[in-house]
Amino acid sequence: MSVTTLSTTPQEISACGTAPVEPLDRTEADRRAALLKALADPVRLQLLSIISASPGREACVCDMTEAVQVSQPTVSHHLKTLVDAGILSRERRGSWAWFRLDVEQLAAVRGFLA
Amino acid sequence: MSVTTLSTTPQEISACGTAPVEPLDRTEADRRAALLKALADPVRLQLLSIISASPGREACVCDMTEAVQVSQPTVSHHLKTLVDAGILSRERRGSWAWFRLDVEQLAAVRGFLA
DNA sequence: TTGGAGTATCGACCACCGTCGATGCGTCTG
């Protein structure tokens, strides 16, 4: 077969002269995008920074509502988003709600960003 | 000063008994959120996976439009988003547009996710 | 120079997201 002949074998050559590369599976892409989307908000990054810097990587809501410049319902909403994504876990201790960082989930994000 | 006395010193104690932690600066949080937002889309993750797996970490648009299930304008739009975020760089070679991955920018994202 | 192929831009539509005030639900404390 001549080098100028177009091939129909699995090792096909595209118009610009490169071998095609299979993209990431769409389902897996959806999963990863959902995780990144949960992280892609400035207020949520601030909340995570507070929790991450706190002893035991856990913090109480009352400390966070004072630290960021949004209303209490908005803080609650953002925390729920992070819990739903599996990045935080919620635990009630009496009147207060505590949130703990899931370090493995965050490590997983760093992993597929490599 | 008694332990039950509320303090107004910098080492204040909040209602739930922890020392307050300063959150991430809002401007820096905006910067990081913008980067993560650019990554937080399944189609963009698929495009990045193609580029990342290609020799030299660069790929031609024509290979990508065939690999993902969206229209050509949409592919162009997503690539522009990644270029604007500084994750990709664009280069024209004759008729074709090539995109190269900025590995340092990705490393920076992994860095502040630690 | 003219045609065609590869990309980018435009305009529009629809869905989703961040935000808030108001309100409901638990929990502790007089």
Added chain:
DNA sequence: CAGACGCATCGACGGTGGTCGATACTCCAA
């Protein structure tokens, strides 16, 4: 028990983002 406090949920609003078809732009080839 009643009130107060901490937090979650609801409903609504405005802004943003993903998608497409149509179209303009750019470069190469004939």
